Amino acid sequence: MTEPQASPVLPPAQVPGRCPVLWVEDDPVLSDWVAQSLQDDGWRVLVAHDRSQALQLLEHGVPKGQACVALLDMGLPPLPSRPDEGLLLLSQLVARWPVLHAIVLTGQHEKTVGQQAVHAGAFDFLTKPVTAAVLRQALERAAWFSLRQQELWAQGRLHLSVSAQLSEGVREASDQVAEQLIRHVLGSNGFNVAAAARALGLEREQLYYHMKKFGIQRQASPDTDPGTGA
Template structure:
C-alpha cells in the first residue's frame, strides 16, 4: 500500500473488534486509517492530524454507548470547529431518529449497522469526491458554508448565522490573517475587526 498520498481517515467506534474490521477493509483499499474510541479521543486525533479528510463515526459512544447523544455531540464539535472533513455516520440505534439528528448536525452520509464493506467504501469515495469539488470551488474563490436554520427565527436570524459562519470559516482558511480575510470577503480591514467583536471571535477559536 502506498501511504504517502493515501487519503487519511478516522474511524471512531468504542468496539475494538469493529474498528479493526473497518481499518482492515479501508487499508486494503489504500486508505490511511487512524482510530478513536470516544469523543475526546476523536477530537484529539483531529487536532493532531490536520490531513484527516473523512471521519467514520459510530453514534453509540461511551459513556452513553446505547444512545446517540455522545455521537451527535462529537459531530456537533466537528462542525463547530469548521474542520474540512466529511463525517459518515454509522449507527445501530433508532435509525430514523439517528438519521434525522445526524443530518441536522451536518453529517455527510448515514449508514445503518451492520453496513457492508462495499457500502462503507462507496460512502468514503463519495465523501472524497465532494471534498475534491469543494477544494476546486475554493480555488475559484467560492466558499461553501452549512448552517442550521430555525425558520421560526425569521430571515434576520438566518442571515446573522450565515454571516458568522462565513466569517469564522474565512478566518480559519486564511490562518486568521485579517488582510486576506478582508480581501476574500470584499470588505475593509475595519469590518473584520467589527465582526471579531460582534461574534466574540478570538484567534484560538
C-alpha cells in the same frame, strides 16, 4: 485507571483521490477490522475509540482546510447505548473542519438518529450492519465532495449554505449538498461547463449528468430570444 491512549495513525494513503478517514468506534475488534480493511484499500486511517481521542487525532493530524471523511459510530462512551456522545462529536467536527464530510453509522432508532445526525451536519448515514461494498461507495462519494471543497477553500471561494429539509429524507439531504456545490462552482465560473468540470474534477459528460439530475439550467440572458435560445 489510566485514560486509554488513541490508536496510532496508520500509514498515509498512496491512492490518488483519497483523503484521511477518521474512524470512531468503541468496539476494539470491529474497530481494528474496519481500519485494516480501509488501509488495504489505500485510505489513511485515524482510529479513535471516543470523542476526546477523535478530536485529539484531528487536531494533530488534519489541518482545518484539508479534505477528510469522518466515519462515526453514534454509540460512544460513556453512554454507548445512546447517540448523545456521537451527535456531540459530529457537531464539533463539522464546526472545526469546514470541508470534513461525516458518515454516521447507527443501529439505534435509525430514522430518528439519522435525522438528528443530518441536522448536526452529517453528509450521509448508514444503518448497521453495513456491507463492505456499501461502506466503500459511501466513503468514495464523501471523499470526492470533500476534496472538491478543499480546492474551493484553498481558492477562498467556499461559501455554502446547506438548507436541507429533514422531512425529505437523509439521502435527499446529501443530494442537496452535492447540488449546492455544483451550483456554486458553475456560478463561480460564469456557467462555463468546461471550466466548472475542471474545478470539480469531472468530465463534462459527468457534469452534464449531474446538471440534468438536479434540474440545473443556465439562466437565459435578457437579450436572448426565448423562441430561438440564441
